[in-house]
Amino acid sequence: xxxxxxxxxxxxxxxxxxxxxxxxxxxxxxxxxxxxxxxxxxxxxxxxxxxxxxxxxxxxxxxxxxxxxxxx
Numbered sequence: 179x180x181x182x183x184x185x186x187x188x189x190x191x192x193x194x195x196x197x198x199x200x201x202x203x204x205x206x207x208x209x210x211x212x213x214x215x216x217x218x219x220x221x222x223x224x225x226x227x228x229x230x231x232x233x234x235x236x237x238x239x240x241x242x243x244x245x246x247x248x249x250x
Contacts, residue, residue, distance in 0.1 A: 183224040202238020
């Protein structure tokens, strides 16, 4: 399955998909079905598959190597 990641500002300004899943950096995750419900442009978006979406979500929740070094 493919997902479309759109800027948060677009959804907030148009007041659509405010309850959808968010990436760690605040962008909104939409499915292709969500896109078929709208008739306006989202501007620059990122299209990812399920594995890439999981990697994006995991990257925001996992502590980085720099954080581990600072704790020691």
